[in-house]
Amino acid sequence: MVDPSxxxxxxxxxYWLSMAxxxxxxxxxxxxxxxxxxxxxxxQHGRExxxxxxxxxxxYAGARWTVTRLTRLAGGQGxxxxxxxxxxxxxxxxxxxxxxxxxLLADGDGRTWQPVLFADPAVRKTYPEAxxxxxxxxxAFAAAAPGKPxxxxxxxxxxxxxxxxxxxxxxxxALPAYLSVSExxx
Amino acid sequence: MTGMMRTALAVTFAAAAxxxxxxxxxxxxxxxxxxxxxxxxGEDVEAxxxxxxxxxxxxxxxxxxxxxxxxxxxxxxxxxxxxxGKAEAKFETLSLISGEWLSRRGVRYILTDRxxxxxxxxxxxxxxxxxPRPLLLVFEMxxxxxxxxxxxxxxxxxxxxxxxxxxxTDASEADIEPAxxxxxNEEGQPWSILPQG
Numbered sequence: 001m002v003d004p005s006x007x008x009x010x011x012x013x014x015y016w017l018s019m020a021x022x023x024x025x026x027x028x029x030x031x032x033x034x035x036x037x038x039x040x041x042x043x044q045h046g047r048e049x050x051x052x053x054x055x056x057x058x059x060y061a062g063a064r065w066t067v068t069r070l071t072r073l074a075g076g077q078g079x080x081x082x083x084x085x086x087x088x089x090x091x092x093x094x095x096x097x098x099x100x101x102x103x104l105l106a107d108g109d110g111r112t113w114q115p116v117l118f119a120d121p122a123v124r125k126t127y128p129e130a131x132x133x134x135x136x137x138x139x140a141f142a143a144a145a146p147g148k149p150x151x152x153x154x155x156x157x158x159x160x161x162x163x164x165x166x167x168x169x170x171x172x173x174a175l176p177a178y179l180s181v182s183e184x185x186x
Numbered sequence: 187m188t189g190m191m192r193t194a195l196a197v198t199f200a201a202a203a204x205x206x207x208x209x210x211x212x213x214x215x216x217x218x219x220x221x222x223x224x225x226x227x228g229e230d231v232e233a234x235x236x237x238x239x240x241x242x243x244x245x246x247x248x249x250x251x252x253x254x255x256x257x258x259x260x261x262x263x264x265x266x267x268x269x270x271g272k273a274e275a276k277f278e279t280l281s282l283i284s285g286e287w288l289s290r291r292g293v294r295y296i297l298t299d300r301x302x303x304x305x306x307x308x309x310x311x312x313x314x315x316x317x318p319r320p321l322l323l324v325f326e327m328x329x330x331x332x333x334x335x336x337x338x339x340x341x342x343x344x345x346x347x348x349x350x351x352x353x354x355t356d357a358s359e360a361d362i363e364p365a366x367x368x369x370x371n372e373e374g375q376p377w378s379i380l381p382q383g
Contacts, residue, residue: 079317111315114279159316 049180061174063090087149097141108164218346233349
C-alpha cells in the first residue's frame with residue numbers, strides 16, 4: 001500500500017529546497033558577474049598614497065621621483081596659481097613614458113583640480129623655466145636619457161581660499177598606489 | 187475540475203501580469219536619463235557636480251563677431267539666441283560639452299558651430315571648483331522656437347544618470363533685435379555683447 005501523502009511531502013520539500021538554492025545562487029551569480037568590474041574599478045583608482053615631502057626622493061612606479069617645487073603664486077580676481085615641478089629618474093624612460101600619468105591637486109575639502117593647459121602669466125613671469133618642462137607623461141620621459149631625470153611641471157588655478165593642498169601623481173601601471181605630496185606650511 | 191479551473195486562472199493571471207509588465211516597463215533611455223535640476227533666469231541652479239546661472243538671453247537676426255579688430259557678420263534664415271551666465275564646478279575640474287535649447291514644442295537645438303572658437307564659449311571651456319566662470323551659449327533657430335525656450339546644459343549627452351540643468355528663459359519673439367555684436371575682450375570678461383549701432 002503506497003501512502004499518497006509521501007509524494008506530496010517530497011514535492012513540497014523539493015520546492016522549498018529550490019527556493020533556498022535560489023537565495024544562494026542569485027547573489028552568487030551577481031557577485032561572480034560583477035567581481036571583475038569591481039576589481040578593475042579598484043585597480044584603476046588611487047587608494048594607496050605613497051607620502052613624500054617637497055625635495056624628498058622616493059621610489060614609485062619603477063622610477064626615483066622628487067617633487068622639487070610646490071608653490072603658490074598670487075593670481076588675479078580671487079584665485080591663486082599653484083606650480084608643481086617634479087622629476088623622475090629611471091633606467092628605462094621608454095617604459096615609464098608608455099604609462100599614462102595623472103597629476104591632480106586636492107584641498108582639505110576634497111575638491112580636485114586638473115592642471116591647466118596654458119600656464120598662468122604669474123608662472124611665466126616668476127618661473128619662466130617651468131614653461132620648458134612637459135606635463136607628466138610620454139614626452140617628458142622621451143626627452144630624458146636612462147638614469148637621468150625627466151623634468152616635468154604642472155600648474156593649477158585654485159581659489160585663493162583653498163587650504164591644505166596635496167599634489168598627487170599617479171602612473172596607471174602603479175595604481176592603486178600614487179605619490180602624494182603636501183604643500184609645505186608657510 | 188477544480189484543479190483545472192485553478193490552473194487556467196493561474197495561467198490567465200500570469201499572462202495578464204506579463205502583458206502589464208511589458209506595456210508599463212520604462213524604456214532604457216528613461217532609466218538612464220539625466221538627473222534634472224530646474225531653475226529660472228537669475229537663479230543659481232545646483233546639480234550634484236556643477237552650478238549654473240543665466241543672467242540674460244538676447245535674440246537677433248544678425249550676429250556680428252568682432253575678434254582681433256575684424257568684424258564678420260553672420261546672417262541666418264532664422265534668428266540667433268545668445269545666452270550669458272556663469273558656471274562653476276563644485277568638486278572636480280570638468281567641461282560642459284552639451285548645451286541645447288529646448289523649445290516649447292519639444293524641439294531641441296544644439297549649440298551653433300558657426301561662430302569661430304576665438305570667442306570663448308561653451309563648449310570648450312574648462313570649469314574649476316570654486317572658480318565661477320562666465321558662460322556664453324549661442325544657438326540658431328527659427329523665430330517661433332524662441333518664446334519660453336529652456337536652456338539645457340550637461341557635461342555630456344553620453345553619460346547615463348549624470349547631472350543636467352534646465353533653466354526656463356524669458357526669451358520672447360517680440361524682443362528680436364536687428365543685430366548684436368559679440369566682441370572678444372583681451373582682459374576681464376572674455377566678451378561683450380553690444381546692440382546694433
